[in-house]
Amino acid sequence: MTVNTTANANDNHINIYEAHEWKHSTKVAGVTWKNPVGTASGTFQYAAVRRFYDVSQLGAVSTKGCSPVPWEGNPSPRTAEGPASNLNAVGLQNPGVDHYLEDDLPKLKKAGALVVANVAGHCDDDYMQVVAKLADSPADMLEINVSCPNVTHGGMSVGTDPVALAALMDKLRPMTDKPLIVKLTPNVTDITVPARAAVEHGADALSMINTLLGMRLDIRTGEPIIANKTGGVSGPAVLPVGIAAVYRTRTALPDIPIIGIGGIDSGEKALEYLYAGANAVEVGAAALFDPVAPLRIARELDDLLDARPELAAKLAAGQTWR
Amino acid sequence: MTTFTPTHDVVAEAQAAGFFPPRHTVEITDARALADRVMRLTFRDPFIASHAKPAQFVNLFTHDDFMLMPRPFGVSEVEGDEVSVIFAVIGHGTEQLAQLKAGDTVDVLGPLGRGFNLKQDANYILVGGGLGVPPLICAAQRIASLAGSVATSVIGYRDERFAEDFVSRYTDRSWSITNAEGNVVDLLNQMEASGDLDVDGLKPVILSCGPLPMMKAVAAWAAKRGIPAQLSMEQRMGCGYGTCVLCTVDTVDGRLKVCSDGPVFTREQLGWGE
Numbered sequence: 340m341t342v343n344t345t346a347n348a349n350d351n352h353i354n355i356y357e358a359h360e361w362k363h364s365t366k367v368a369g370v371t372w373k374n375p376v377g378t379a380s381g382t383f384q385y386a387a388v389r390r391f392y393d394v395s396q397l398g399a400v401s402t403k404g405c406s407p408v409p410w411e412g413n414p415s416p417r418t419a420e421g422p423a424s425n426l427n428a429v430g431l432q433n434p435g436v437d438h439y440l441e442d443d444l445p446k447l448k449k450a451g452a453l454v455v456a457n458v459a460g461h462c463d464d465d466y467m468q469v470v471a472k473l474a475d476s477p478a479d480m481l482e483i484n485v486s487c488p489n490v491t492h493g494g495m496s497v498g499t500d501p502v503a504l505a506a507l508m509d510k511l512r513p514m515t516d517k518p519l520i521v522k523l524t525p526n527v528t529d530i531t532v533p534a535r536a537a538v539e540h541g542a543d544a545l546s547m548i549n550t551l552l553g554m555r556l557d558i559r560t561g562e563p564i565i566a567n568k569t570g571g572v573s574g575p576a577v578l579p580v581g582i583a584a585v586y587r588t589r590t591a592l593p594d595i596p597i598i599g600i601g602g603i604d605s606g607e608k609a610l611e612y613l614y615a616g617a618n619a620v621e622v623g624a625a626a627l628f629d630p631v632a633p634l635r636i637a638r639e640l641d642d643l644l645d646a647r648p649e650l651a652a653k654l655a656a657g658q659t660w661r
Numbered sequence: 662m663t664t665f666t667p668t669h670d671v672v673a674e675a676q677a678a679g680f681f682p683p684r685h686t687v688e689i690t691d692a693r694a695l696a697d698r699v700m701r702l703t704f705r706d707p708f709i710a711s712h713a714k715p716a717q718f719v720n721l722f723t724h725d726d727f728m729l730m731p732r733p734f735g736v737s738e739v740e741g742d743e744v745s746v747i748f749a750v751i752g753h754g755t756e757q758l759a760q761l762k763a764g765d766t767v768d769v770l771g772p773l774g775r776g777f778n779l780k781q782d783a784n785y786i787l788v789g790g791g792l793g794v795p796p797l798i799c800a801a802q803r804i805a806s807l808a809g810s811v812a813t814s815v816i817g818y819r820d821e822r823f824a825e826d827f828v829s830r831y832t833d834r835s836w837s838i839t840n841a842e843g844n845v846v847d848l849l850n851q852m853e854a855s856g857d858l859d860v861d862g863l864k865p866v867i868l869s870c871g872p873l874p875m876m877k878a879v880a881a882w883a884a885k886r887g888i889p890a891q892l893s894m895e896q897r898m899g900c901g902y903g904t905c906v907l908c909t910v911d912t913v914d915g916r917l918k919v920c921s922d923g924p925v926f927t928r929e930q931l932g933w934g935e
Binding site: 574 | 675
């Protein structure tokens with residue numbers, strides 16, 4: 340099985356802890372990543388991950404969504420399992436942007452990580468307050484989360500409405516020179532519509548996909564397993580959805596940098612996203628199955644790109660396969 | 662399932678670099694049913710065996726690509742470099758883990774979470790119910806090695822006393838009760854009435870793990886008497902190591918992560934029985 344970093348899983352064993360000279364970089368909105376693999380924001384908490392590997396080895400780390408004040412998120416249970424997938428309804432629990440600026444961000448920068456600060460809000464003012472505070476911070480890039488399916492206001496309700504998304508971007512764009520990545524939801528008929536709205540209103544890059552809306556019931560009780568009733572589906576099951584989203588967006592918007600997310604648990608699947616037209620990828624749910632998955636995938640991809648010099652050269656130059 | 666043949670020691674690689682071991686493959690050394698749909702699995706893992714504390718847990722993974730989520734189980738015993746867990750066969754994942762036999766492999770991550778805080782010269786009452794018993798077996802095992810400390814188990818079973826042999830192996834005194842006979846609070850009341858709560862002048866400390874209503878009742882009983890209580894919580898989990906924030910519990914300090922802030926919380930933290 341591909342998520343398996345186990346002792347006897349494959350013959351091409353990589354010791355991810357040995358010092359490694361990265362061979363293949365990429366460029367996202369003018370920012371060079373030492374390799375094309377980052378973490379996806381929902382599953383990255385530095386305090387938890389730092390015990391397992393050196394996060395500065397990743398192309399980037401996208402940190403957990405941060406709001407103007409602490410959010411307590413949704414009640415438990417927050418998770419259920421689906422076929423080759425996980426459902427989550429955290430509801431963006433986080434200690435707030437002030438804590439982020441005092442704690443996580445300086446620690447990550449000190450560790451040498453390239454940081455994508457993920458921004459969450461219930462309304463335009465929330466997003467603006469967070470971006471205002473991050474504008475002068477050491478964060479390298481900002482990722483605007485308009486795609487969370489587990490909050491009643493903000494999140495996906497903005498990302499599924501191109502008019503609302505354009506209005507939000509018009510407010511955020513003048514606030515910072517930092518590259519703005521807009522993280523999009525797959526819960527739309529045509530993802531190129533919000534993608535175009537974001538790009539035409541100042542997005543420097545797009546990341547996709549956030550989770551798909553999903554639900555599981557307990558057949559003993561007939562009731563939803565998750566307290567929030569619905570959750571966001573992630574994991575290997577959503578891979579084809581993410582690949583299609585990247586491919587269609589690349590076709591519609593040939594020049595916008597895209598970070599591909601969804602179901603990546605191996606270097607091969609990361610490579611598939613790059614062939615679909617992504618400049619980089621982020622790894623989310625795979626970190627639930629093995630803490631070191633993002634770094635292992637980065638190492639696998641670094642070797643896979645050796646045999647693909649044309650693709651590797653395009654990525655390093657800020658271009659893509661398509 | 663294949664016979665275990667290690668080719669790369671990822672645990673050693675991680676430790677050499679100063680990091681906590683990632684998910685890795687271990688060999689099952691024993692697998693047995695303790696009761697109807699209650700299994701005990703033992704695997705060989707020197708790292709987990711030498712680091713696990715009572716009420717810490719391990720993530721076990723199925724061999725099925727459709728069921729990728731970890732299955733977290735409290736460590737029930739450590740013997741040499743072997744680690745045991747006890748679990749109920751509830752769904753497809755535990756059904757698959759229940760098929761494992763000695764010589765098979767399983768993937769593990771751990772030990773995870775914060776365990777019980779155990780000291781020398783203390784009088785522990787281990788109050789458990791159902792599948793909350795395994796972490797208490799581990800606690801009893803550890804307490805037996807602490808100079809001057811004693812352990813009394815007070816266990817409630819639905820019907821079959823499936824863990825009694827394991828519990829009484831390590832405890833100084835062992836009490837149990839089935840649903841038909843009563844509950845653990847009845848046992849605690851009996852102990853109090855017969856003057857059995859204090860041992861050698863030591864006031865009791867409660868360690869508890871079991872169904873939520875049981876633990877709340879135990880916390881309330883302890884609070885009324887000013888007895889400290891450490892409660893090991895259960896919740897549907899994701900990663901098990903604190904990164905996904907899927908397993909929270911409401912405490913007086915806000916919503917905390919069961920997997921990494923716990924699973925052990927004090928009754929004061931939980932605000933139970935205050």
